[in-house]
Amino acid sequence: MAVLKSVALAFSMFSRIPMPNVRMTDENMRYMMCAFPLVGAVVGLAIWGWCALCASLGLGELLRAGGLTVIPIAVTGGIHLDGLCDVSDALASNSDAARRREILKDPHTGAFAVIWCVCYILLYFALSAELTFRAADTVILCLTFVLSRALSAYAVLMFPQSQGTGLSASFSASAAMPLSRVILRGIIVLCAAAMALAEPVRGCAAVAAAILCHMYLYFTARRKFGGMSGDLAGWFLQICELAVLAVLVAARHILL
Numbered sequence: 001m002a003v004l005k006s007v008a009l010a011f012s013m014f015s016r017i018p019m020p021n022v023r024m025t026d027e028n029m030r031y032m033m034c035a036f037p038l039v040g041a042v043v044g045l046a047i048w049g050w051c052a053l054c055a056s057l058g059l060g061e062l063l064r065a066g067g068l069t070v071i072p073i074a075v076t077g078g079i080h081l082d083g084l085c086d087v088s089d090a091l092a093s094n095s096d097a098a099r100r101r102e103i104l105k106d107p108h109t110g111a112f113a114v115i116w117c118v119c120y121i122l123l124y125f126a127l128s129a130e131l132t133f134r135a136a137d138t139v140i141l142c143l144t145f146v147l148s149r150a151l152s153a154y155a156v157l158m159f160p161q162s163q164g165t166g167l168s169a170s171f172s173a174s175a176a177m178p179l180s181r182v183i184l185r186g187i188i189v190l191c192a193a194a195m196a197l198a199e200p201v202r203g204c205a206a207v208a209a210a211i212l213c214h215m216y217l218y219f220t221a222r223r224k225f226g227g228m229s230g231d232l233a234g235w236f237l238q239i240c241e242l243a244v245l246a247v248l249v250a251a252r253h254i255l256l
Contacts, residue, residue, distance in 0.1 A: 010035035044142030065128035083234020085113035136199035162227030
C-alpha cells in the first residue's frame with residue numbers, strides 16, 4: 001500500500017494526471033522518488049502516440065514539433081519549467097550562493113526567467129522540427145523522459161542539500177534508502193541499455209549527454225547554490241531533455 005501511495009503522490013506532485021488524495025507523510029513518501037520516472041514513462045507514451053498519430057495522418061513537421069513541445073508541459077503542468085525559470089533568474093543575478101537561494105524562493109518571475117523560458121521553448125520546438133523520427137529515434141526520445149527523471153531523483157537523494165528545509169530535503173529525508181538508490185540505479189542502467197540497443201551510436205550519444213548534464217548539475221548545485229534543491233532538479237530535467245534532443249539532431253546530420 002505504501003508503494004501505491006508513493007506512486008499517487010509522485011503523479012500528484014509532478015503531473016496533472018488526476019490521482020486519489022494522499023497525505024504527504026514520511027511513510028507515504030518513502031518510494032516517491034522511485035516512482036518519479038513513471039511520470040516520465042507516461043510522457044514518453046504520450047509522445048509515442050503523438051508521433052504515431054502524425055505519421056498515420058500525414059501531419060507536417062511543424063505541427064508534429066508543436067505537439068512534441070507542448071505534450072511534456074501539458075502532462076506535467078509546467079512544474080519543471082518553473083524550476084528552469086527560477087534557476088535562470090538566480091544564475092543571472094551573479095550573486096553569492098545565499099542570495100541565489102533567496103531568489104529561488106521568491107515567487108515573482110524575473111526578466112531573465114521569461115527570456116530563458118522563451119528561448120528554451122523555441123529551441124526545443126526548432127530541434128523537434130529538425131529530427132527525423134525513425135523508430136530508433138522515437139524510442140530514444142521517449143526513454144529520455146524516464147532517464148531524465150531517474151537522474152533527477154537520484155540527484156535529490158544523493159547530492160548534498162542546500163538547506164535543511166524545502167521539498168527536495170523532505171523527499172530525501174523520507175526516502176527508503178538504500179533501496180531507493182538501488183531502484184533508481186537500476187532504472188538508469190535499464191534506460192541507458194535500451195537507448196543503446198535501439199541505435200548504438202545515437203543511443204550512446206544520448207546517454208552520454210544525459211550523464212554530462214548530471215555532472216553539470218552536481219557542480220552547479222555545489223558551487224553556485226551550496227547544494228541541491230527542487231528547482232535545480234527541475235532545471236536539470238529540462239536541460240537534460242533539451243541536450244538529448246540536440247544530440248539526436250546533431251547525430252542525424254553528422255551520420256548523413
